[in-house]
Amino acid sequence: MPLRLYNTRTRAVEPLKPLEPDHVRVYVCGLTPSAEAHLGHARSFLFFDVLRRYLEHPRNGWRVTYVQNVTDIDDRSIATAQLEGTTFDVVVARYYAAFKEAMRVLNVREPDSEPYATKYVPQIIEMIGELIERGYAYVAQDGVYYAVETFPRYGELSGKKIDELRIGARIAENEHKADPLDFALWKFAKPGEPQWASPWGSGRPGWHIECSAMSRALLGVPFDLHGGGYDLIFPHHENEIAQSEPLMAKPPMAEMWVHGGLLNFENRKMSKSLGNFEPLTELLKRHDPFAIRLLFLQTGYRKPMNFTEESIAGATSALRRLQRGAREMRRSVVGRPLEKELLRPRLDDAEREFFNALDDDMDTSRALAVLFSLDIRSRSFASAGMGADALAKFRAFADVLGLRPAFAEDQLIEVDKQVRLSADFVDRVVLQFPGILPPVHPDVVEGIDPAQVIDKVIAARTAARTAKDFALGDRLRDALAAEGIVLKDSKDGTTWTVAGA
Numbered sequence: 001m002p003l004r005l006y007n008t009r010t011r012a013v014e015p016l017k018p019l020e021p022d023h024v025r026v027y028v029c030g031l032t033p034s035a036e037a038h039l040g041h042a043r044s045f046l047f048f049d050v051l052r053r054y055l056e057h058p059r060n061g062w063r064v065t066y067v068q069n070v071t072d073i074d075d076r077s078i079a080t081a082q083l084e085g086t087t088f089d090v091v092v093a094r095y096y097a098a099f100k101e102a103m104r105v106l107n108v109r110e111p112d113s114e115p116y117a118t119k120y121v122p123q124i125i126e127m128i129g130e131l132i133e134r135g136y137a138y139v140a141q142d143g144v145y146y147a148v149e150t151f152p153r154y155g156e157l158s159g160k161k162i163d164e165l166r167i168g169a170r171i172a173e174n175e176h177k178a179d180p181l182d183f184a185l186w187k188f189a190k191p192g193e194p195q196w197a198s199p200w201g202s203g204r205p206g207w208h209i210e211c212s213a214m215s216r217a218l219l220g221v222p223f224d225l226h227g228g229g230y231d232l233i234f235p236h237h238e239n240e241i242a243q244s245e246p247l248m249a250k251p252p253m254a255e256m257w258v259h260g261g262l263l264n265f266e267n268r269k270m271s272k273s274l275g276n277f278e279p280l281t282e283l284l285k286r287h288d289p290f291a292i293r294l295l296f297l298q299t300g301y302r303k304p305m306n307f308t309e310e311s312i313a314g315a316t317s318a319l320r321r322l323q324r325g326a327r328e329m330r331r332s333v334v335g336r337p338l339e340k341e342l343l344r345p346r347l348d349d350a351e352r353e354f355f356n357a358l359d360d361d362m363d364t365s366r367a368l369a370v371l372f373s374l375d376i377r378s379r380s381f382a383s384a385g386m387g388a389d390a391l392a393k394f395r396a397f398a399d400v401l402g403l404r405p406a407f408a409e410d411q412l413i414e415v416d417k418q419v420r421l422s423a424d425f426v427d428r429v430v431l432q433f434p435g436i437l438p439p440v441h442p443d444v445v446e447g448i449d450p451a452q453v454i455d456k457v458i459a460a461r462t463a464a465r466t467a468k469d470f471a472l473g474d475r476l477r478d479a480l481a482a483e484g485i486v487l488k489d490s491k492d493g494t495t496w497t498v499a500g501a
C-alpha cells in the first residue's frame with residue numbers, strides 16, 4: 001500500500017499521487033516572525049520535516065520541492081518596530097534568526113525556498129489585479145477587499161456555512177468593506193507605515209494573498225500538498241482557496257490539504273496573557289531537542305496534544321532507553337548460527353511494520369514502537385552476532401523520523417560512559433546492604449536508573465528509623481553521601497539532591 005494521508009479537503013485518507021511523476025510539490029505556511037516563537041509553532045514544522053524525509057526516502061523515492069513562506073510584514077512587526085525606533089525588517093530578522101536556530105537544533109531541514117512576502121510584492125499585486133478584473137475583488141477607502149459572496153464554494157474546506165459565518169460577523173469601525181465576511185487583499189498605508197506602490201494606492205499586502213501568490217509563483221498551481229497547523233484551516237486556508245481557485249483553469253489549487261493538531265501547555269493554550277509562555281529558545285535549553293521530537297512522534301501529527309513537564313520527562317527517559325538499546329547493539333559478539341536464523345525474520349518484520357505504519361497516514365507512534373521492539377531485543381541481536389545489522393536498521397528508521405543524530409557514534413559513547421557510571425553506582429550501593437536492599441541481577445544492572453535505587457535506599461532508611469534502628473538508617477544515608485547524594489528530611493518525607501548541583 002502506498003503512502004496515504006488524511007486530506008482535509010475531501011475528509012478522507014487518500015493515497016498521495018504526485019501530479020508530476022516522481023516530484024512532490026509542497027507548500028507549508030511558515031512563521032510570522034514578529035514575536036518569539038514557541039513550541040506550538042514548532043510542532044507543525046517538525047511534522048512536515050518527517051513527512052518530507054519520508055517522501056524522499058527510497059521507499060517512495062520522490063523528489064520534493066518544499067516551500068515555507070515568511071510573513072515578514074504584519075501589524076505586530078510594524079508596531080514592535082515603532083516601539084523600538086527601528087524598521088520592521090530588523091524586528092523580523094531578529095526573531096527569524098532565533099527560530100531558524102531552534103529549527104536547526106531540532107534537526108528540522110531547511111526548506112528549499114523560504115520566500116519573504118515583501119520580496120513578492122509584484123506577484124501579489126498582479127494577482128490582486130486579476131481578481132479585481134474578474135469581479136472577485138473591489139477597491140474600498142482603506143484598501144482592496146475580496147468579495148466572499150462571489151465565490152460559492154467559500155467554506156468548503158472548513159465545513160463552514162456562509163450564512164452562519166455572517167451571523168455575528170461585524171465590520172470594525174476603521175474598515176470600509178462591503179460585507180463583514182470580506183477580507184483585505186491590500187491595506188493602504190497609514191502615515192509612517194512601511195509601504196509599496198500599487199495601482200490602487202501605496203500600502204502592503206494582506207496575509208492570505210501572500211500565500212496564494214507565492215505558492216503560484218514558486219510551485220505553480222495546482223500543486224500536490226498544502227500544509228499548516230489546524231488553526232489555519234479557517235480563515236487562512238479558506239481564503240487562499242477563494243483567491244487562487246477562481247483564477248485557475250482546473251482547481252483545486254492543492255490536491256491534498258494536510259493539517260497538524262494543536263498543542264496545549266499544561267492543558268491551556270500557550271499565551272503571554274495566561275502567563276505560561278516560554279519561548280522556544282528557552283525551552284530548548286531545558287530539554288533534549290530529540291526528546292521533544294520523540295514526544296511529538298509518540299502522539300502522532302493530527303491529535304491535539306498536551307505538553308506537560310511529566311510528558312517531556314517521559315519522552316526523555318524513552319529516548320535514553322533507545323540510546324542504551326542502540327549502544328547494546330554496538331557490541332560485537334561472535335554469533336551463534338541458530339540464533340541468527342531465529343532473529344533474522346524479526347528484522348524483516350520490523351522493516352515491514354515500520355513502513356506500513358508511516359504509509360498509514362504517518363502513524364509515527366506505531367513507527368516508533370518498532371524502534372522500541374528492536375531495543376527490547378538489542379541484547380539478543382548482539383549475542384547472535386547481528387548487532388551491526390540491527391543497529392544499521394535502527395539508525396535507518398531513526399533517520400526517517402529525524403532522530404538519527406541522537407544515535408550517532410559520539411552520542412552512544414557518551415551514553416556508554418553514563419551507563420557504566422550508573423551501573424557501578426547501583427552495584428556499589430546495593431552490594432553493601434544484602435538482605436536490606438532488593439538484589440539486582442547482574443544482567444539488568446546497567447539498565448537501572450540510579451534514581452530507582454536511591455528511592456529504595458530512602459525507603460529502607462525510613463523503615464529502619466521507624467524500627468528505631470538508627471545505626472542502619474545512618475549507614476544507608478552515608479552510603480548515598482559517599483556517592484554524592486544528599487538526603488533532606490522534612491515533614492513531607494525525604495527528598496534527595498546531588499551534592500554541589
Ligand SMILES: [Zn+2]
Pocket residue numbers: 028029030211236
Ligand atoms: Zn499561508
